[in-house]
Amino acid sequence: MTETGTDTLLDQRTDLRTEHGDHERFSHYADRDKITEAMVTGTPVVALCGKVWVPSRDPSKFPVCPECKRLYELGPDGRMREWAEKSRQESGSG
Numbered sequence: 001m002t003e004t005g006t007d008t009l010l011d012q013r014t015d016l017r018t019e020h021g022d023h024e025r026f027s028h029y030a031d032r033d034k035i036t037e038a039m040v041t042g043t044p045v046v047a048l049c050g051k052v053w054v055p056s057r058d059p060s061k062f063p064v065c066p067e068c069k070r071l072y073e074l075g076p077d078g079r080m081r082e083w084a085e086k087s088r089q090e091s092g093s094g
C-alpha cells in the first residue's frame with residue numbers, strides 16, 4: 001500500500017441523495033477508510049467510477065462494477081489521468 005493522491009481526488013462533497021439505480025446492484029471500489037466509515041455511519045461514499053453509493057456489509061453478494069474494476073487496474077497514476085480527462089470534459093450536464 002502506498003500513499004497517493006487518491007484521497008485528495010476523492011475528497012469532494014458527498015451528495016446525500018442516492019437514487020436506486022443500477023449502481024446499487026454493483027460492488028464499487030472506493031477508499032477503504034471511507035467504506036469502513038460509511039458502513040458505520042450509513043453515509044454514501046464516492047466510488048472510483050464516480051458513483052455515490054452506500055457500501056454493503058457483504059460486497060461479495062454483488063458483482064464488481066466494471067468501471068471501478070477498470071479504474072482500479074489502471075492504478076493511481078492511470079486513475080488520475082482519467083479523472084483529469086473527465087473533469088475537462090465535464091460541461092455541467094447531469
Ligand SMILES: [Zn+2]
Nearest residue numbers: 028049065068
Ligand atoms: Zn463503480
